[in-house]
Amino acid sequence: MxxxxxxxxxxxxxxxxxxxxxxxxxxxxxxxxxxxxxxxxxxxxxxxxxxxxxxxxxxxxxxxxxxxxxxxxxxxxxxxxxxxxxxxxxxxxxxxxWSEHLEPVKVGDLKDGGEIYQFVRIGKGCLSYMVVSDGEAAIIDATRMTDIYLEFASNIGANITHVFDTHLHADHISGGRKIAETTNATYWLPPKDAREVTFEYSPLEGGNVVTIGNTNIDIHALYSPGHTIGSTSFVIDKRYLLSGDILFIDSIGRPDLAGLAEDWVGDLRETLYSRYRELSAELIVLPAHFMIIEELNADGSVGKPLGTLFAENHGLNISDEVRFRQMVTENLPPQPNSYQEIRETNMGKMTPDDDKQREMEIGPNRCAVR
Structure with missing residues (x-):
C-alpha cells in the first residue's frame, strides 16, 4: 500500500x-x-x-x-x-x-477564473499552496519535495512565476528557493527573517501587491510577526487568508523557535488580537500547518472562516494579556527535530544531502502552542 x-x-x-x-x-x-x-x-x-x-x-x-x-x-x-x-x-x-508524501487538494476557484490548491503533507502536517491564474502560478511555503509542484504546474499548463515563504521555517526545509532557481521565478522572503541568509531574494514587505495572471496577492498591512519577527500573511482574492504559522485551526503559532519567546509573544498577541481582528470574518484561513487529523475537512483540505476561529480557537479568546503570555510561554511543546540546522539550511548556511535532510525532518511538526 x-x-x-x-x-x-x-x-x-x-x-x-x-x-x-x-x-x-x-x-x-x-x-x-x-x-x-x-x-x-x-x-x-x-x-x-x-x-x-x-x-x-x-x-x-x-x-x-x-x-x-x-x-x-x-x-x-x-x-x-x-x-x-x-x-x-x-x-x-x-x-x-509517509513523511514526504504531498496530496494536492483544490481549495476553491478565484473570482477571475483562477484556482487555489493546497498541498497536504499528511505525515508531517505541513500545508503549502499554489495559486493559479491565466497560465501563471505562485507557490507559497513549498516543501523540499520540489518535483511535485513542478509536475503539478506542468500538468495544468501553468508557469511558476513567483515563490513565497511566509517566514523562515524551522520545522521543515523550504523548497522555495530551489523552485525559483529552476523556473526563473521571483523568490520572496520577509527581510526581517532574512538578515542572515546567504542568497539573493526579493523582500516581502507590507505594501507589496503581486499579480498572478488575473489575481492579486495583496500583502498590504499584513505584516504579522509573532511566530517569527518577519512572519507575513497573504490575503488572496479577498477570500482567503494564508496565515503561515501565526494562526492554525485549533491553536496558535509558537514564538520561541529563535529563542525569543518572551520578546515575540507580544508581537504574536498584536497580530492575532489586533491585525487579524481588522480583517473580514468571512476570510477562509489557510494555515501552513495542521496539528491534529481532526482539523481536516471532508475533502482532506484544512481551512475555516476567520470568524469561526475567533469563536472557537482558545488561543484567540484570552482577554487578559498576562494570562495570554503565560499560556503561550508555559505550553510550548518540544522543539522540532534539528530545528536550528533546518533554520541554517533555509538561510543557505548549510547544504545537507538528501539523506541528511530526511533525517533532519523526521517526526511531527511542532509549530503550535499546545
Missing amino acids: NPKDVTKKVFNKEDLFILDVRNETDFEDWKIEGENFHYLNIPYFDLLDGVEGILDKIPSYKEVLVVCAKEGSSVMVAEMLSEQGLTVSYLQGGMKA
Missing part, C-alpha cells in the same frame, strides 16, 4: 488496523494518524522468532497495514503474517515515504 492509498483512507475516514513495528519511543512520538485507525505497536526485534504470539491481536475483519521506518522490516513481518494465513499489506517506503 503506498502513501497515496493511505492518505485516501485518512481523507475518507476509513477503518484501518496498523501494526507498527518500530521502537515504542518512535511510535509514541510520531505515527500515521486517522480518525478510524487502530494500532498495535510491537517492535520488529520482538517478532524475529515468529508472529504466532500476536495473531490473536490482529483482527481478521479489518484491513491490516504493517509499518516500519524504511519498509524492509514491515515486508518481513507482513510475509510472516501471510504465511500464517492473514491478508495484510505493508507501507511502501515506510515512514520515510
Whole structure:
C-alpha cells in the first residue's frame, strides 16, 4: 500500500488496523494518524522468532497495514503474517515515504477564473499552496519535495512565476528557493527573517501587491510577526487568508523557535488580537500547518472562516494579556527535530544531502502552542 492509498483512507475516514513495528519511543512520538485507525505497536526485534504470539491481536475483519521506518522490516513481518494465513499489506517506503508524501487538494476557484490548491503533507502536517491564474502560478511555503509542484504546474499548463515563504521555517526545509532557481521565478522572503541568509531574494514587505495572471496577492498591512519577527500573511482574492504559522485551526503559532519567546509573544498577541481582528470574518484561513487529523475537512483540505476561529480557537479568546503570555510561554511543546540546522539550511548556511535532510525532518511538526 503506498502513501497515496493511505492518505485516501485518512481523507475518507476509513477503518484501518496498523501494526507498527518500530521502537515504542518512535511510535509514541510520531505515527500515521486517522480518525478510524487502530494500532498495535510491537517492535520488529520482538517478532524475529515468529508472529504466532500476536495473531490473536490482529483482527481478521479489518484491513491490516504493517509499518516500519524504511519498509524492509514491515515486508518481513507482513510475509510472516501471510504465511500464517492473514491478508495484510505493508507501507511502501515506510515512514520515510509517509513523511514526504504531498496530496494536492483544490481549495476553491478565484473570482477571475483562477484556482487555489493546497498541498497536504499528511505525515508531517505541513500545508503549502499554489495559486493559479491565466497560465501563471505562485507557490507559497513549498516543501523540499520540489518535483511535485513542478509536475503539478506542468500538468495544468501553468508557469511558476513567483515563490513565497511566509517566514523562515524551522520545522521543515523550504523548497522555495530551489523552485525559483529552476523556473526563473521571483523568490520572496520577509527581510526581517532574512538578515542572515546567504542568497539573493526579493523582500516581502507590507505594501507589496503581486499579480498572478488575473489575481492579486495583496500583502498590504499584513505584516504579522509573532511566530517569527518577519512572519507575513497573504490575503488572496479577498477570500482567503494564508496565515503561515501565526494562526492554525485549533491553536496558535509558537514564538520561541529563535529563542525569543518572551520578546515575540507580544508581537504574536498584536497580530492575532489586533491585525487579524481588522480583517473580514468571512476570510477562509489557510494555515501552513495542521496539528491534529481532526482539523481536516471532508475533502482532506484544512481551512475555516476567520470568524469561526475567533469563536472557537482558545488561543484567540484570552482577554487578559498576562494570562495570554503565560499560556503561550508555559505550553510550548518540544522543539522540532534539528530545528536550528533546518533554520541554517533555509538561510543557505548549510547544504545537507538528501539523506541528511530526511533525517533532519523526521517526526511531527511542532509549530503550535499546545
